[in-house]
Amino acid sequence: MIVFQDISKGFWVRGEYRPVISNLNLTLPSGRSLALLGRNGAGKSTLLSIVAGTLRPDTGRVISDGSISFTVGFSGSFHGDMTGAQNTRFVARVYGVDTDELTDFVQDFAEIGEHFHMPVRTYSAGMRSRLAFGISMGIRFDTYLIDEATATGDARFRQKSSEVFRARMAQSSAIMVSHSMADIRKFCDAGLVLHDREIEVFDDVEDAIKRHETLMK
Template structure:
């Protein structure tokens, strides 16, 4: 869709959407997918793959085709792959962290660490997510971007019927339909 007017200027390295299943080719291994992403964004794949293997504790399964991994392994790979690449701006659509148990806790720590050195653009209809992770709040309403003084002001403008309260966590990214994963 082309804009009617205005322009968008980007002066930083912007991530693909966090935990986006669509960026992985199901026939390629986790390692091959990561190497491809690193090449696209101009990063050395070796330290990034090493980080992902260590962080996810996925072990030798990194060398299995993405579609053959279990849901938990796919979830870990999808979240960690984005945060492993040192983007200057991360794009997050609702789910800031994912996984279960100790991985979820480590993922939360990783996100908070990345927030110290990078920007985050979080698209959410959840006041809880916005309160937890955002310092600035903007609302897109009637094709305009409006800066809000608080989450409460945004909720008041939009109305409770347009908001949903989630935690920004996703247990099973792998539950996305396989058709959403590139083949």
């Protein structure tokens, strides 16, 4: 369960304060995979960052009775001079999981060969994505946060990623941002639509998609 209590967030743009989320009070149920839909700039990624704890709201707080992931596939926090293995071990220590188990899982999953023991700054964007997605899937969370990142690479790797991701979703909740309605339908069973700084909740993901598509017209 994730509870939003009086959450508000905005940003200063050219001397003008622009609110993104206003006085949000909402309880998200456990055991559901929720699509988070809305126009570009509506505040979806901002809301995920607030849930993840990487961005402070201007007012209010988020309460959860379970563990929440960092944004799945996010590689922006990697230290470029550290190897993939070193970054993996660092994340394992931060989240209190077994370093050897996570390292073994990520090395096997990411399929980047000897690059796993080379500095991340030498990686291509695809290799960074594989490493980040592997670390995300290698740690068990009660709720996963996904922002346009379910897989990367060739068809075989995407299939493998999808299978691992689906296995995680069978035992955990999720909040997923994606412009792909195919992915939304594949992984989500309910939906949230962020519009005009407020969230509408839909028990059926198809109803959420219909509302989103109406707003996009």
